[in-house]
Amino acid sequence: MSFDSLAIDVKDLTKIYPGAVRAVDGVSFTVQSGTVFGLLGPNGAGKSTIIKILTTLSRPGGGSVRVAGVDVVAEPGPARRMIGCVAQQSGVDPIATGRENLTLQGRLYGLGGRRLRTQVDDLLERFGLSEYADRPARACNGGMRRRLDVAMGLVHEPHVLFLDEPTTGLDPETRKELWAEIFGMAAVGITVVLSTHYLEEAEELADTLGILDRGKLVAMGTPAELKREMHGDALRVELVEPPGEARVRSALSCLEGVCDIVVAGSGLSARIDPGTATAPVVLAALESAGVRVVSLTLSPPTIDDVYSRHAGRLLCGMPEARR
Amino acid sequence: MTAGPVASVVVQSYHLTVRDLRNSLRQPSYVLAALIQPIAWLLLFGKLLGPLLEHGSADGSYLAFLTPGIVAMTAVFSSGWAGMGIVAEMEHGTLNRFLITPVPRGALVTGRLTQQAVVVLGQTLIVLAFGLALGARFSGGVLILVVFFACVLLGALSVAALSNALGLVTRRHQRVLSVGQFLLLPLAFLSEIFVPRDVMPGWMRAVATVNPVNWVVEVGREATRGDVGWAGVLDRTFALLALTAACAWLSAMAFRHYQRQV
Numbered sequence: 265m266s267f268d269s270l271a272i273d274v275k276d277l278t279k280i281y282p283g284a285v286r287a288v289d290g291v292s293f294t295v296q297s298g299t300v301f302g303l304l305g306p307n308g309a310g311k312s313t314i315i316k317i318l319t320t321l322s323r324p325g326g327g328s329v330r331v332a333g334v335d336v337v338a339e340p341g342p343a344r345r346m347i348g349c350v351a352q353q354s355g356v357d358p359i360a361t362g363r364e365n366l367t368l369q370g371r372l373y374g375l376g377g378r379r380l381r382t383q384v385d386d387l388l389e390r391f392g393l394s395e396y397a398d399r400p401a402r403a404c405n406g407g408m409r410r411r412l413d414v415a416m417g418l419v420h421e422p423h424v425l426f427l428d429e430p431t432t433g434l435d436p437e438t439r440k441e442l443w444a445e446i447f448g449m450a451a452v453g454i455t456v457v458l459s460t461h462y463l464e465e466a467e468e469l470a471d472t473l474g475i476l477d478r479g480k481l482v483a484m485g486t487p488a489e490l491k492r493e494m495h496g497d498a499l500r501v502e503l504v505e506p507p508g509e510a511r512v513r514s515a516l517s518c519l520e521g522v523c524d525i526v527v528a529g530s531g532l533s534a535r536i537d538p539g540t541a542t543a544p545v546v547l548a549a550l551e552s553a554g555v556r557v558v559s560l561t562l563s564p565p566t567i568d569d570v571y572s573r574h575a576g577r578l579l580c581g582m583p584e585a586r587r
Numbered sequence: 588m589t590a591g592p593v594a595s596v597v598v599q600s601y602h603l604t605v606r607d608l609r610n611s612l613r614q615p616s617y618v619l620a621a622l623i624q625p626i627a628w629l630l631l632f633g634k635l636l637g638p639l640l641e642h643g644s645a646d647g648s649y650l651a652f653l654t655p656g657i658v659a660m661t662a663v664f665s666s667g668w669a670g671m672g673i674v675a676e677m678e679h680g681t682l683n684r685f686l687i688t689p690v691p692r693g694a695l696v697t698g699r700l701t702q703q704a705v706v707v708l709g710q711t712l713i714v715l716a717f718g719l720a721l722g723a724r725f726s727g728g729v730l731i732l733v734v735f736f737a738c739v740l741l742g743a744l745s746v747a748a749l750s751n752a753l754g755l756v757t758r759r760h761q762r763v764l765s766v767g768q769f770l771l772l773p774l775a776f777l778s779e780i781f782v783p784r785d786v787m788p789g790w791m792r793a794v795a796t797v798n799p800v801n802w803v804v805e806v807g808r809e810a811t812r813g814d815v816g817w818a819g820v821l822d823r824t825f826a827l828l829a830l831t832a833a834c835a836w837l838s839a840m841a842f843r844h845y846q847r848q849v
Contacts, residue, residue: 319687322849344689355684359610371602372688374595387591416684 270333271297271424271455272318279329279479280563285314289479290327295457295472297423302470303459305575309476310375310405311459312352315428318457319349326384330425348422350413350428352459354390358402365401373420375447380419387415393444407438414445416471431465443469467567479573494565494573496521496537499546504556505540515553519545523566539564596691603698605688605804607672608705621706625661628730629653629811633721636781642795647699654718654809655735656780661714662707662743663775663800669703669747670754677758683849698742707743711736727810734820735803735810741827747772748834752841774800779808799830 272295280287288310295301300572316322318329320340329336332346363384370380388397391411396404401412410430416426419474427446431439437570446469449456460466467487475483475490483490509527514520516534521542524535536542539562550557613727626671637649676682685695710734715723744748754763778801783793795801802823809815 316849321683321686321846341689344687347687349684351680353680353683354679356680357606357610359613359680360606364606364609368602368606368664369684369688372599372685372690387793466752482606543717 269297271299271331272301272457274318275328277314277317277329278325279310279317279322280325286331286479289316290323291472291476291481292327293396293484295455295479297455298450298453299471300446300456300458301306303457303460303476304463304466304571305345305459305476305514308478309575310479311476312428312474313479314459315349315351315426315459318473319347320344321349329411331400345420348417348419348420348425350410350425350427350430352432354409354413355416356401356404356409356412358364359400361398361400362388362396362404363398363463365412366416369416370419375420377513383419383502387419391415407434410438413558414442422459425449427456427458429459429461431460437466461505463567463571468574469493473567475571475574482574483570486539487570489508491567492569494535494569496535496542496565497539498541498563498565498569499534499536499539500561500563500566501532501546501550502558502560503532503560506530507532507555511544511553512550513556514570515549515555516546518551589848591744592691596694596697599694600697600701603685604621605695605704607702611706616687617776621665621710622713623704624665625657625710625804626717628655628660629714629721630701632657632781632828640786643749643849646789648722649809650718650721651723652783652808653781654714654721654723655811656778657718658711658714658735658739659742659778659803660775660780661710662739663712663746664771665707666703666743667746667750667771669699670750670752670763670767672699672818673751673754674758674760674763677745677754686846687849692842696751696835696842700747701749702738704744708736711739711771716797723811723831725810726813731806731815731820733832737825738803738806738827741831742799743822745827745831745834745841748838752834752838755838755841774798778805782845799827802827808833816841 267317272293273302274294275292277288277291280286291310291314303310303314314548315321315326318331318336320336320343324337328564331343333347334343357368360368364385365426367380370376370383375383388394391414393408393412393415396408396412399500403410403439404412412425434442446456446458450471452514456469458466458469470487472486473484474481480504483493486495506529508525512527512532513525516525519536519542522534524533526533534546536546543560543562547557547560602739611621631652633650636653640649642650662676673682682695682810685799686692712804719725749765750763755767757763757766778798779795784795787795810818
């Protein structure tokens with residue numbers, strides 16, 4: 265594998281915090297140059313820790329990390345020049361102006377002179393920050409501040425940009441604007457690593473997704489691949505009255521291709537494979553067990569289903585029901 | 588890379604110092620406090636204690652006696668809260684942002700300390716100007732005055748480095764503030780800032796002898812005398828140098844500790 269095409273190469277990454285907390289536990293993945301990689305997972309899954317290690321902020325306990333071909337542990341200096349980062353917490357200096365924030369950021373990368381001035385002006389323009397260029401950043405609202413954060417991450421034209429939950433707390437409009445920016449970056453060849461707990465965002469933006477749970481990478485692939493792996497469709501049945509759960513289970517559990525049966529109130533959900541062929545069988549079985557049906561919907565797997573399957577423990581609070 | 592590692596530390600410290608100073612100047616309450624407090628101390632303590640102690644300095648004026656003391660006190664106190672700046676830097680996320688850039692780690696420390704030194708230098712000049720206007724005289728000559736300035740800065744940097752270390756380890760404004768106050772108030776009062784050594788009780792004299800704040804004051808007092816006791820001045824200066832080095836080392840350790848916890 266050549267470094268030209270691999271922007272990130274992580275092998276057996278481990279991080280143990282004091283108190284023996286395994287924040288990251290044997291994670292391996294690669295990211296192709298110019299693509300968007302999404303790290304998806306519940307809070308505390310290890311997303312931020314992985315980003316901190318990849319951006320040289322935190323040192324790994326074990327494993328190897330290469331960014332743009334550079335070993336970030338052995339050569340943090342050269343690695344830092346390749347990397348831009350927008351941390352989960354804003355890094356904007358609230359007392360300094362937008363221009364000052366951007367200029368200092370450029371200086372810290374050794375830029376200066378006319379080149380830096382032009383670069384700062386361009387970024388202010390591109391991110392719609394001209395109005396705040398010469399006002400203290402604390403005057404910015406959350407969306408503006410986030411845009412300034414992203415602009416600061418780009419001032420030295422990094423090869424790889426890390427965005428740790430970049431749209432958390434933003435209104436939908438600002439979020440969409442930021443998405444457009446992220447697409448734009450990938451289009452000009454910048455590799456983007458994005459962590460998020462918004463499923464829609466991950467599916468929309470990421471070429472490849474990694475799902476993290478408790479420090480382990482539990483699934484990885486393109487959104488389409490991940491959905492295909494779900495085997496079959498989600499079935500939802502609306503019943504006339506709440507059925508006895510035991511009755512429903514005994515009617516359905518013997519059927520082939522039916523799993524993940526959940527009964528809640530007068531609703532019933534299950535995963536069936538193959539979808540269209542199995543649905544009539546389920547209906548017939550329910551009828552013969554005396555369970556009356558109001559409606560039935562069948563939907564192809566969504567990224568929500570994928571997520572619930574791999575990391576759903578924290579989402580639905582039902583330890584085994586969805587597995 | 589265009590610059591060598593040392594040049595890079597110097598250049599980046601400069602950029603960070605300029606940024607810190609600019610930010611400080613934008614906070615009017617900070618500027619007012621930094622300028623007015625030392626003058627208020629000089630006048631208040633001068634009026635309060637003057638009538639009791641009109642025999643302290645060579646020419647008998649208490650204000651002349653007090654001026655070098657207030658210089659030392661101002662330097663040490665304004666540096667005692669330096670760690671608050673580091674805590675604010677953590678809260679704003681700027682510290683971590685700086686750590687992700689290739690900026691030399693040393694520049695992050697020296698930048699803050701240089702800013703503190705500039706502030707202390709400004710405060711020193713203001714106190715001296717007021718002192719001179721009110722009758723203080725520095726008869727020891729230029730050289731001892733320069734050494735006094737150096738000792739003021741060394742004292743200030745020691746305290747600032749310790750305060751930074753405290754900020755990096757505790758990450759709390761409140762801790763930096765309370766520990767700073769807890770340590771600095773006694774150090775200020777167990778010194779010759781306000782009273783000459785001969786009116787102190789024996790135990791207090793013993794404490795003052797090993798009190799770094801007092802070393803700065805002693806050098807300052809020498810600057811007011813016609814005949815400077817250089818041997819004592821050099822002892823104090825080297826002691827302050829050693830202390831600054833030790834505090835800088837502690838600060839660097841605290842910085843490593845912070846980086847491990849990120």
